[in-house]
Amino acid sequence: MKLTKFNKVHHELNAKMVEFAGYEMPVQYHSIIAEHKAVRNSVGVFDVSHMGEVIIKGEKALNFVQKITTNDASKLTEGRVQYSAMCYKDGGIVDDLLVYKIADDEFMLVVNASNIEKDFAWMNENNEFGVELLNRSDEISLLAVQGPNSKATLDKLVDEPIDLEFYHYKRGKLAGFEMIISRTGYTGELGYELYFEGSEEDAEKLWKEIFEAGKEFDVQPAGLGARDSLRLEMGYCLYGNDVDKTTNPLEAGLGWITKLKKGAFNGSDVLQKIKEEGVKRKLVGMISEERAFPRHGYEISVDGKIIGRITSGTVSPMLGKPIAMGYVEKEYSAEGTKLNFLIRGKEIPATIVKPPFVKK
Amino acid sequence: MNIPAELKYSNDHEWVKAEGNVATIGITEYAQGELGDIVFVDIDSDLAEITFGEVFGSIEAVKTVSDLLAPCNGKVMEINPEFEDNPEIINEDPYGKGWLIKVEMSDPSELDNLMDAEAYGKFIGQ
Secondary structure (H helix, E strand, O other), X not given: OEOOOOHXXXXXXXXXXXXXOOEEEEEEOOOHHHHXXXXXXXOEEEXXXXXXXXXXXXXXXXXXXXXXXXXXXXXXXXXXXEEEEEEOXXXXXXXXXXXXXXXXXXXEEEEOHHHHHHHHHHHHHOOOOOXXXXXXXXXXXXXXXXXXXHHHHHHOOOOOOOOOOOOEEEEEEEOOEEEEEEOOOOOOOOXXXXXXEOOHHHHXXXXXXXXXXXXXXXXXXXXXXXXXXXXXXXXXXXXXXXEOOOOOOOXXXXXXXXXXXXXXXXXXXXXXXXXXXXXXXXXXXXXXXXXXXXXXXXXXXXXXXXXXXXXXXXXXXXXXXXXXXXXXXXXXXXXXXXXXXXXXXXXXXXXXXXXXXXXX | OOOOOOOEXXXXXXXXXXXXXXXXXXXXXXXHHHHOOEEEEEOOOOXXXXXXXXEEEEEEEOXXXXXXXXXXXXXXXXXXXXXXXXXXXXXXXXXXXXXXXXXXXXXXXXXXXXXXHHHHHHHOXX
C-alpha cells in the first residue's frame, strides 16, 4: 500500500485509516459529521496527496489537451484552472479532472487517485502530438485547506495576502515552501489546494505550520468521509459513483464542460449525436423529508416502476435530511418530480431538486 | 477499549445487562467506533417481541447500515426515547444513555450462551 508524506501525522492523530485507491488514507479522525461542520463553519485540512498529477509538455501541448478533454483549454491563460473530463471514443467518461495551464507549452492535469494508471495509459495511447507526458503523482503532495477561514489561516504563512479568484492559481512560498497555491476545492467553500514537492519532514512541518496558523479558528483535520459528504451537499460528481465509463457527460449534467464547438475531441462525434437526439436519462439531485439513509446502488421508483438508481447518498450533516444523486429516466427528471427511494424494502418519498443542496 | 465486566456480549457486538428477568440491550463501544457517526436508529415503535438471532431494527451510520440482531428472546418493555433526537448519544455513551431497548426475558438463563467481558475482549482482538 502506498503512503502519503503525511501518513505519520494521520497515525499520530489516531485517524481511522482505510485503503483507498492503493493508498492508506484517513477516512475520519474523530467524527465525519464534526469534520464536515468544521469545514462549513470555519476551516479544515485534507491530505489529498493520493490525487494524480500528470505534466504535459511540448509545442503541441494544447492540441493534445484539446483532443483528450471535453472543455475548451484554449480559453485558459497562465494562472488559470479548468474543470474538465476525458472521454472514450464512445462518449463514456475516462475521468473527470482539473486542467492547469502552466505555460503555452505546459499543462498539469490533476486526476482521480483511483484512475492514475488508467488515465496515464490512455494519455499515452492518445499522444500523436509528440508531447512529453510525466506522471508526477508520487512526488507531488497535495493539501486542501477549505472553509470560510481558510484564507485567514493561510495568509499568515505568506508574505503577501493570497489574492486569487476562483479557479485561479499562483506559484509562491507558503510557510517557506515553494508551491502551487490554487483557489480550488471539492467542498463548495472558500478554499485552497496546495501542491508541493518535499520530504516527509517538509510535509510534517507544513502541516504543523498550517495548524498553528489556524489555531484561532479551531482548524480541524478532515478525512475522506467528510470530503465525500461535503462534495455531495454541493452536488459534485464523484468518479466511480456518479460518473464512469458507462455514463456520458451530457447525462451527468456536465454539458457545461463539454464544448462541442471547440473542434473534434475524443468522443465528440458521439456526444454531438446524443445532444441532437437528447439524453435517455439524467443525473439529478433528490431530497427527502423522511428519516432514511439513501445509499449508492439503491433503486428509485415512481408508481411502483423502477425508473433509476441512486449513485451517491447521505444524510446531509447541514440539513439533517436525506440527500442523493442518481440517474433517472428523462421523463421523470424534471425539478419537483416526486419519486421514491427503495430502501431495504421500503418506499421512501423524495423530490427532485437542483443541487447544490446546501446553498452558499 | 471499555468492556464493562458486569455485561454479557453477543457476536454481533451487542451488550446485555440483566437485572432479574429484565434485559437492557445496547451496542458496544467497539461497535459504535466501527460504525462511526450514527445518524439514526430504526426500531419499529410497535415492536412487541424480539427473537434470538433475528433482526429487530437497524442502525444507520454515515458510512454503513447495520442490522440489530436480538441477543435473547423477550417482550419489549421500552425503546430508548432519547436516540430519536440525539442518535449521537450511542457514540458518546454506548453503555449508558445510549442503550437501545429493554425487554422482559422469558428465560434469563439463555444469557449463559453469550460471552462474558473477557471472552468478548478476545473476540474483538483486545
